[in-house]
Amino acid sequence: MKPVVVIDKIMETAERLFYQQGYNLTGINQIIEEANISKPSLYNHFKSKNDLLLAYIDQLYKRWFDGLDAFTKDITDPLDLLIAFVDYRISRQIKSAYGGCPWNKILSEMPKEEMEVLERGAKFKSDFKARIASLVKQLDRPKDKLLNDEEFTDIIFSEMESGVLMAYVTKSCETLEKAKNIIRKLA
Incomplete structure (x- = not known):
């Protein structure tokens, strides 16, 4: 089984939240919390919420x-x-x-x-x-x-x-x- 990579967790969480509740209602802190990652982990991959989008x-x-x-x-x-x-x-x-x-x-x-x-x-x-x-x-x-x-x-x-x-x-x-x-x- 493939190990879950941080970027995959971020993308899966963002995809679900952007689709279910919309981009504007989805905050970075919610993505971090629901992906169960640290803030630096997110920002290591994406400079901003727009880059994640x-x-x-x-x-x-x-x-x-x-x-x-x-x-x-x-x-x-x-x-x-x-x-x-x-x-x-x-x-x-x-x-x-x-x-x-x-x-x-x-x-x-x-x-x-x-x-x-x-x-x-x-x-x-x-x-x-x-x-x-x-x-x-x-x-x-x-x-x-x-x-x-x-x-x-x-x-x-x-x-x-x-x-x-x-x-x-x-x-x-x-x-x-x-x-x-x-x-x-x-x-």
Whole structure:
């Protein structure tokens, strides 16, 4: 069994607290106490709470896409992959007891001056949307469809984003399930 390293304890605690109660309501002293570490141990790894946040969202980015890749690894059909993207978001909401999108939570707390955080959030959203766009192009849809590929990509992305928000609000994945039907109808 791998020994627990101080930085792992810090990151696990910060991840849980930032997600459950938000960045602004999570204090350094709470992280230190709940991680059961000393203050110097935390500051040996992170100069500030903001540096810890940046490490958290960098880790979140990697874990989120690694999880998506693992979830979809055996699927090759572009339409099936788009549906699996929604299923991945459903599985994450169920696993988190409908806790919402960690990116949206963090981004909603950031003032406009926190450019490093906002840029990382924008990169995540942009990279996810690019994956959707790539799959939409692979569908080779007829040119006379109601929506062009860019519009269809926007619809899919918006349906997933709003579906996660509604899962958080309603504690149900009904809106995400409906998104899958919309994708199938418009494909």
